[in-house]
Amino acid sequence: MTFLQTFTEVHIPKIDQQLTKQxxxxxxxxxxxxxxxxxxxAGGKRVRPLFLLAVLDFFKVQHSEATTVGAAIEMIHTYSLIHDDLPSMDNDDFRRGKLTNHKVYGDAMAILAGDGLLxxxxxxxxRLKSVSPDNKLELIQLxxxxxxxxxxxxGQVLDIESERKTISVEELETIHINKTGALLTFSIVAGAILASADAHAKKALKDFGFHIGLAFQIQDDILDIEGTTESLGKTAGKDVASEKNTYPALLTLDGAKMKRDWHYNQAIESLRLISSEPGLLDELAAFIVNRNK
Amino acid sequence: MTFLQTFTEVHIPKIDQQLTKQxxxxxxxxxxxxxxxxxxxAGGKRVRPLFLLAVLDFFKVQHSEATTVGAAIEMIHTYSLIHDDLPSMDNDDFRRGKLTNHKVYGDAMAILAGDGLLxxxxxxxxRLKSVSPDNKLELIQLxxxxxxxxxxxxGQVLDIESERKTISVEELETIHINKTGALLTFSIVAGAILASADAHAKKALKDFGFHIGLAFQIQDDILDIEGTTESLGKTAGKDVASEKNTYPALLTLDGAKMKRDWHYNQAIESLRLISSEPGLLDELAAFIVNRNK
Known part of the structure; x- marks a missing residue:
């Protein structure tokens, strides 16, 4: 078992418990x-809280409320999925192998459940107890x-606006930097704030987040083509069927994989600026790029 | 011109400017x-920011960012209207005499505009500059x-759940305490926080907010019957047509007016605990109860 596997097996149940408790x-x-x-x-990979916890592990800092902050970020991520799945948005019936929120509770309740989580x-x-007021305010602002x-x-607005239009790779990148990258990067920066990291380390981790966020999204697009509905827990091939702007559509599948790998390498280079030895963050980054669901 | 008229004529443009600037x-x-x-x-009465500003006036405190806090509360109020008007919620085409957000921008953009404002x-x-970190965190938490x-x-969930059911006056009150009362009361308490009011004054103002919030909602229900679509800027008589649970429906129109006046009097009694002389907050409370739109 890799260190990452041990790490996730320890921490995912804690994140889940924290969410239930909240x-x-x-x-x-x-x-x-x-x-x-x-x-x-409904589960999910808990990528954002895991990144936050991995950053604290990177600095060898134990923080009693790290899981709480991770849970708050997971609430934001989950609200965005609930709203994105609505009929007037992506109109998805399944998510993580289960019916989407509005298919179970109706559109009105799904909107309100999202509003409530946000x-x-x-x-x-x-309400964090062991974080200074200034750090709490920085977390809230970011x-x-x-x-x-x-x-x-x-980013979601740009994504909707780009439907049924041909856009450039740069425009697609702007969509994803905002739609998925910003919150992923925040989870990494939040870890750095809780660890009281210095400005140099914060910058390197922010860059790491930027590139791993894009690699993450490109892999998402690749999996829509290479994955199965069963393994993904959502409808595979939906992007192609709906002529969605994706990296494989704009760059070919091989081109998308090259771009994913380039961003992965950039992410790893950022890490090497603050640590000579590969560690948990490297493993998590590799997992992001190699995952099949 | 009453003091309230002068006050609103000075402050509503400032609130509007602050919203535009933000x-x-x-x-x-x-x-x-x-x-x-x-x-x-789209305008609106700006009741929440006005209450906040009136509380500061009550304490004779000038606060450079009071309008900014009021604008934040107005953003929350406005997001709630955008989401409430959606087809899957109240399905309203008009609000404040203008087409509702989703009628102009579509459902997806309306959901996202609401999410963005919230x-x-x-x-x-x-990001407030002249409020202490602890007070900012108290404002955010509340x-x-x-x-x-x-x-x-x-409160909105309770409202939806009560549709096509007969509920008690107590249940209706619980809906409104949450759906409209909580944010209105927060705007009043926020003014007290910015004015560094003591616990006694905060409690009296919170009670004032509780009762004036209910009087406000009862008047809303009364106006649905007594107002016109033109004066209201939204469809009059809609509550009756949709057999909505309202104070007039449960208590008769006269009963609703009595209950409104009772809450109004309770609100004024709370004010008298902290000020022997009627002032701007009294005028604003009276305006709430006597408004025709």
Whole structure:
């Protein structure tokens, strides 16, 4: 078993427990809590919290609330999936092998479950006990930027606007830097903030996040072609069927793989600026690029 | 001209300018900024920012960022209207006399404009310059609670769940305490935080907010019957047509007016605990109860 496997086997259950605990503690209508929990509990790779925890591991820092911050980020990620899956957006029926939120709870409740998760995540950060007020405010500010109109929400808008248009690779990159990259990079920077990393290390990790975020998205596009519906837990081949702008569509499958590998290598180079020896972050980066689901 | 009229004529343009300035400063796709701005610029009574400013006036405190905090709250209020108007929610075509956001920009963009406003509002609070870190965090925590599953979002869920059911007056009250009351009360408490009010004053103002929030909602229900589509800027009589649970439906029109006046009087009693003389907050409360739109 690799170090990464041990790491994820230890930490994913803790992230899951933290998410369940957070939702249980909310004083809200049961059906809303159920809808919020449904998509959180649908699993997923927990990539963002794992990156945050791996950054703390990189600095050999133990932080009692790292999982809590990771859970807040996972709430944002999950809300974005719930809203993206809606009929007026991507209209997806399945996610992670389960019916999407609106297929179970209806569109109205899915919208509200997403709104609830988004709003709650900021409350989670504001209530952290062992983080200084200034660091909490930095986390909140950066999460707002990464998740909002200047990041993830803006990227989703660009994605929608690009439908049924031919766009350039640069435009596709801008979409993904915002749509998936911004929040992934935030999870890495959040780890650096909790570890009290210096500016040099923060910059290197931010660059690492930038490139690994793009490699992650390119691999997503590749898996839509090379993966199966069963392994992915969502409909394979959907991008091609809907003539979506993807890296393989713009660069060919081989071209997409080259670009993915280039960003992977850039990410690793950033890590080497702050650590001469490969470690857990390297393993997680490699996993991102080689995953089959 | 009453003091309230002078006050609103001075402050509403400042609130509007602050909203425009905030949205202009966002680095996001133009169409998203346009959609976010469309509903913010549709006007409205700006009740929440006005209450916040009136609380500062009550304490005779000038605060350079009071309008900024008010704008953040107005963003939350506006996002909630955009999402509530969606076809899968209340399916409203008009709001404040203009087409609703999704009628102009489509459902997907309306969902994202709402998500963008909600997310941005937390960023606004995190970046305040002349508020202490602890006070900023208190504002963020309370806004998350008031706007989220434990407040506004939860209230909207209860409202949806109560459709086509007969509910009690207590259940209707719980809906409105959460759906509209929580954010209105937060705007009043936010003013008290910015004014560094003591615990006694905060409690009295919170009670004032609780009761005036309910009076506000009851008046909303009354106006659906007594108002015209033209004066309201939205379809009058819609609650009756859709057999919605309202105070007039449960208590008769006269009963609803009595309950509105009772909450109004309770609100005023709370104010008298901290000020012997009626002032701007009294005027604003009276305006809430006597408004015809």
């Amino acid at each position: 939702i249980q503690s909310i004083n809200a209508p049961d059906i809303l809590k159920e809808a919020m929990n449904y998509s959180l509990a 709003t709650y995540s900021f409350g989670v950060l504001s 999460m707002s930027e990464a998740a909002g109109a200047e990041g993830m929400v803006g | 949205i202009q400063s966002i680095n996001a796709p133009d169409i998203l900024k346009e959609a976010m701005n469309y509903s913010l610029a 997310t941005y509002s937390f960023g606004v609070l995190s 806004m998350s609670e008031a706007a989220g599953a434990e407040g506004m979002v939860g």
